[in-house]
Amino acid sequence: MRLTLGVYVSVEREEGRSIYHCRPLRGPQYASRDPLLSVALSKLGNKLRKSINGWIADGHSPRIGSWLYDSGTQAKTLKLTLVLRDRTLHWKLLVVALPAFERHIAFSPSIPEAAFEVHSLVDLESRASEVYSAWAQRKVSEGSEYLLEDIGESGEMWVEPLEVDVETTVRAKKKSDNIFAALFGDGKTSGSEELHKVGQCLDDLASDYPPAIGRQRLVEEMDRLLQREDRQGVLIVGPPAVGKTAIVQECVRRRAERFRQRRDQKPQVWWLSPQRLISGMSYLGQWEQRWLSILRESAKRDHILYFDDLVGLFTAGRTQDSSLSAADVLRGFLAEHRVRILAESTAEQLAVLRRRDRALADRFHLLYVPSLSAEDALPLTIAAAQEIETRSGRYFHPETIPLIMRHQETFAPDRAFPGKAIEMCKTLTKHATDYVDRDSVLSLVGTQVGAQLTLLLDGLGNQQAIQAALGRQVIGQPAAIEALSRTVIRYSQHLQPPDRPLGVLLLLGPTGVGKTEAAKALTRLLFTDESHL
Structure with a gap:
């Protein structure tokens, strides 16, 4: 079931940037803050969803109806001057008026306990001044006047509707009931709830992502592909550590920035792991039901499902009794262009994907990230x-x-x-x-x-110094010592190709001439001890 709750949003300046503070108008007093409004609202929505679902699961019946957002709600920012006996207060408050028959019940989220009745919104400011002056004077009489200085806001304030998906049934507590439900079904599975169980909404983390430096063209190309109407999958391909994940995070950050002022249901980016899709699913058909509900929810909400292990979908779900995998379930949705899938892989993983299912691999637009020198x-x-x-x-x-x-x-x-x-x-x-x-x-x-890098980076002097260091340990083998020293000096001067070994040495000679000792001496020179040999 989807609930629409009212949220009080205020903006403060911290370290030169705007920070959005969100909390419910009524109901559980959770709060969230973030430089992006969409992220702050998403964080608050997650807290509310978990709390409400927990209460329902425990059999409690919170008065959720009184927390719902009324479309007739009106909010107005008032700048009030309150004249008390011994002081004058200047408050900037958001006052919210809720329709109640032929009048309104008004209150400020900053002073929720001081609610009052007003017959006409024309009289809202004068009525608020009257009520809050009396309330503040009472606080002074009680000795709580220190609280009065912290009331009010300096920045913008408004009320924002927030949609929250909650469960509507009490979960079975007996093991036998769970088994029966798993085998024979207990109604439709909530795709939104399953997403929150096994996935992570990257939009909630968008403000924490550092910018992807020097990858603007690739980020813009990915963003463009993810907005296409045909919902074709996007596969970003590149070697390990080339920056694939950083490009994805930058794209998420830009989307969150672009969508932050949208007040309707926003498409989100969800990270999923193939193994988490099937975790906790012990009975026949459980993981398939979960996966299908997630895909249907994503298709409906236009979410983006992000996998950093696409090949893992081919093994997730397979057992000795069933050959069905998560990739098999996904194949139909991709063929019909119903969901947006974003994934990353190396060139080697892409080759494996093509060998296993060329048709599925061809459903993706490939975005290559080249390695840099x-x-x-x-x-x-x-x-x-x-x-x-x-x-x-x-x-x-x-x-x-x-x-x-x-x-x-x-x-x-x-x-x-x-x-x-x-x-x-x-x-x-x-x-x-x-x-x-x-x-x-x-x-x-x-x-x-484990290398003695100080010696090498200080150059170990020159080839003569290297030969002397080796010669003190291997006696009577000048030709071998010279060959070893040439290899080391080539490394110390950074002349060897980085993708090839430092050197390949074949030590030849009869027993007892010092082959093993030469290898040990070289090891002691390059590393801290002989254990690296």
Whole structure:
């Protein structure tokens, strides 16, 4: 059942930006706040939905009827001057008037206990001044005058209707009743309720997402594709850490900003996991009913369902007794263009998808995110580091970012720029106190890979110094020591291709000449101990 509740919205300026504060006009006194109005309303709606559903499930009957929004509700912002015996108060209040037969019941959300009756809205301001003056004078007499200074608002205020989906039946408490319901059905499953159980509304988190720097073209293209009337699925393809999720988050942030002033039901972006779709579903047909109800609700509300593991839909739901998967249920909805699906994958996962179901793969518009070179990713990483500095309050030394790029190019060849460099920047700020410098980077990378990076990054001097360090451990093998030192110096000067091994060495010789000792010496030079051998 869908309820429409009245919400009191006020706006305050904090740190140079507007913050929306929302709370119910009547009913449970929950509150939410966010820089985006749509997100603040969504957060409040989730709190109200969970509370009301919990009361109904426990068999309670809250007076929900008195909380409903009346279409005849009128709200007016009043600037009142209240003259008391010993002081004058200047209040800015929103006064809400509810129709009640041939008169109105008026109150301010700032002083809900001081409600009053008014026969005509023409007299609202004078009647409010009279009632609130008497109320304030009574507070002074009671010794509670300190409360009077905090009453009122400085910014905008208004009343906003908010739709909340709630359950209408009491859940079965006996195990046997649950089994019977699972096997034989207990009525229609609420798609909205199931979405809240197994999914996460990304719109609620939109204000927390950092901007996707340098990906404006891809974000705009994704946003355009997700607004198409044909509701074709969108699959964003790229290597790990290239920034696929950041592009999705930026798109969600822009949509939330665009929709924040809409007062009707807004389409939302919901993250879903294939495994969560089937979690807790023990009986035949349960997960199918859940999945179908979610798809129907999404089709009706024009929601976007976002999967970061699209291939996982092919295994979710399969058992030794059933070959039906979540992908099989989705296939018909995609073919009929009924739902909007957004997913991300690597090129390897896309190849798996095409092998398993080419027809399903072809239902998606492919949006490729290319990997960047370290040089191209450097300005993006610097911009991201500046954003991280603003959020964390910790700062990067100028030489730190190029050092991070160099290490990530060498030690994380399986991940792409700029994601792997940005992830390292975030990790460094978690460990640093105030400043991220060269030593912080060396310490972290040394911990991650076990290499004695200080020696290598200081260049270990030159090839002669490397030969001397190895020669002190391996006696009488100058040719082998020279070959080993050439390999190390090539690495220390960053001359090796980042996608290839540092070197492939075949140590030849009869037993006892020092092959094993040479390998150990090289290991001790590059790493902290011989355990890396």
